[in-house]
Amino acid sequence: MTTTEDLRQRIADTIGQNMILRRPVEQIAADVLALPELRQLREDLETETNVAQRLTAINRRLEVRLARVRALHKGPRTDRPGSGCVQCGIVWPCPTSRALDGPPQGPEGESAGPEPNPSRRA
Numbered sequence: 001m002t003t004t005e006d007l008r009q010r011i012a013d014t015i016g017q018n019m020i021l022r023r024p025v026e027q028i029a030a031d032v033l034a035l036p037e038l039r040q041l042r043e044d045l046e047t048e049t050n051v052a053q054r055l056t057a058i059n060r061r062l063e064v065r066l067a068r069v070r071a072l073h074k075g076p077r078t079d080r081p082g083s084g085c086v087q088c089g090i091v092w093p094c095p096t097s098r099a100l101d102g103p104p105q106g107p108e109g110e111s112a113g114p115e116p117n118p119s120r121r122a
């Protein structure tokens, strides 16, 4: 059974919905864009984009430096039996090459993972 209060509420809801529908789309869009949550989300995305761009630039610079060090510390010369690294002369792979391509090192230089070079285990 529908009470008078129910009818009043339904009429008020219908009027409210019609008011919403009559609002210009631009106004609704402006209201949505002005929501604090959305503004914060946009700022967060811009910050994340800036951080990602800075990290990418840093990564590129580090890759260039690593390539320079790798170019210096190449494998032994094939025309000289028993020769080591072309840069430091140490038996290949030299410590620099192992540092570049081996497991991550701890703060004190200790290995943080298994040693990849079997010649060092002997």
Ligand SMILES: [Zn+2]
Residues within 6 Å of the ligand: 072, 073, 074, 085, 086, 087, 088, 089, 090, 094, 095, 096, 097
């Ligand atoms: Zn070397």
